[in-house]
Amino acid sequence: MTKHQPFKELEASRPDFDISYKPHYTKTAEPDFRPGQGLNGLPYSKEFKASKDGFRSVIPEKEEKSDIYKMMISGVTPRPVAFVSTLSEDGITNLAPISYFNVCAHNPPIVMISVAKGNHQDGWKDTNHNILTTKEFCISIISESFLEASNYTAVDCPPEVDEWVLSGLTQRSSETIKPPRVGESAFSMECNLQHSYEVKDDQGNSTSLIILGRVRRFHIRESVLDPGDPFKILTEKLRPIGRLGGISYSRTNQMVEIPRPVWDQVKDTPEVQEALKKGVKKL
Numbered sequence: 001m002t003k004h005q006p007f008k009e010l011e012a013s014r015p016d017f018d019i020s021y022k023p024h025y026t027k028t029a030e031p032d033f034r035p036g037q038g039l040n041g042l043p044y045s046k047e048f049k050a051s052k053d054g055f056r057s058v059i060p061e062k063e064e065k066s067d068i069y070k071m072m073i074s075g076v077t078p079r080p081v082a083f084v085s086t087l088s089e090d091g092i093t094n095l096a097p098i099s100y101f102n103v104c105a106h107n108p109p110i111v112m113i114s115v116a117k118g119n120h121q122d123g124w125k126d127t128n129h130n131i132l133t134t135k136e137f138c139i140s141i142i143s144e145s146f147l148e149a150s151n152y153t154a155v156d157c158p159p160e161v162d163e164w165v166l167s168g169l170t171q172r173s174s175e176t177i178k179p180p181r182v183g184e185s186a187f188s189m190e191c192n193l194q195h196s197y198e199v200k201d202d203q204g205n206s207t208s209l210i211i212l213g214r215v216r217r218f219h220i221r222e223s224v225l226d227p228g229d230p231f232k233i234l235t236e237k238l239r240p241i242g243r244l245g246g247i248s249y250s251r252t253n254q255m256v257e258i259p260r261p262v263w264d265q266v267k268d269t270p271e272v273q274e275a276l277k278k279g280v281k282k283l
Contacts, residue, residue, distance in 0.1 A: 021253055023236035028256045035266070036275025052283050061202070073099070074245025081243050082113050083140040083150055085171075086130035087179040088159075093171065094126040095153045095163045095182070097142065099243035100208075109215035110194060111139060116208045126159055128209045135193040136177040137213060140185035144239045144251060149184075176216040186221035186238055189213075 030040035039045040060068050073079075082101035086094045100114035118125025124132070131137045142150045146169060153163035164171060170183030174190045181188040191213030199208045224237035235252050242250040266272050 023239065023253050023255065025255050025257060028258055034275075035269075035271045036278055038281070050281065050283055070245065073243070077244045078242025078250045079244075081142050081150070081241060082111075083142050083153075083182055083185065084113060084127055085138045085140065085179045085181060086127055087134055087136065088126070088130050089133050092160070093162060093164055093180065094130055094159075095167065095169070096125070096127050097150050097154055098127065101139070104212060109189075109218075111189060111191065111213050111215060112210065113139070113213070114199075114208055114210045117206065120159065124209060128211070130179075131193055131211055132196060132209075134178065136179055137191050137193070137211075138174055138177060138179045138181045138188055139191060139213070140182035140188040141238065142241050143184075143186060144241055146182075146184050147241050147249060174217070181219060186224045187233060188219040189215045190217040190219075191215055 028040075029042050030037075033040065039048060058068075058071065079099050080101055082098045084096050084098050088094065098113045098115060102112055104110040104112045113127075115125055115128045118128065120126060120129045122129055127137075146167075149167040149169050153167050155163070155166065157163065157166070171180035172183035174181050177190045177192070181190065194212040194214040196212070197210045198206045199210060201207050220233065224233050226232040226234055235255060240252055242252065244250055
């Protein structure tokens with residue numbers, strides 16, 4: 001017996017996907033924030049007040065690996081999702097969503113993904129195996145419009161089954177590499193393998209592979225670009241999804257802007273001087 005309610009039954013009890021909600025910008029919660037203030041005035045900010053009590057300390061080595069995984073993916077959120085397309089040495093395409101993903105550098109442009117062990121004959125998943133073998137891969141960003149299709153490519157099908165077919169998404173030829181990119185994606189990056197690093201457990205067994213990719217070509221749908229800046233992608237147009245814990249995803253519906261303070265402009269203000277005199281708060 002499962003302790004969880006059947007998902008389709010649970011989903012049926014929820015409201016429909018809100019297509020009327022439009023991404024927009026708001027003020028920050030504390031537009032008049034003062035240096036040294038700490039928490040802002042949100043009604044639930046008191047739940048985050050620094051305290052010596054109310055914390056649980058977790059020692060990774062003493063817990064089940066599945067529980068550490070659950071904790072990490074639900075605590076480090078939201079995470080961007082890389083829709084990674086690769087090609088095997090036999091020319092078979094593979095497509096998989098990877099949520100251990102981010103940008104590492106821009107000069108040169110480097111991105112990172114991390115993929116766990118799999119059922120391939122060399123111990124890796126098709127994604128790891130293909131990248132190590134061909135040294136090429138493409139990362140596409142997932143938008144709201146094909147979340148369901150991208151999720152279906154995570155099915156645990158055998159290597160000979162093509163996830164592209166199951167997703168119904170389109171293969172579009174790349175310019176510098178052999179793996180195709182996702183035609184529906186508004187932002188894709190063609191990559192060559194720059195470096196790989198095997199992560200090993202305390203017994204010396206490989207558990208995952210960290211992959212650094214050098215971006216050789218970017219592809220951006222013009223409709224998601226800022227009309228006044230050909231290099232700025234508008235979040236409200238891209239509509240990217242983020243990975244949360246469990247099987248949850250997030251939408252990017254509300255944004256705030258906070259300019260970075262410039263030291264030469266704020267260093268002599270009374271608020272900054274007062275904060276410096278008070279020093280760091282300690283428990």
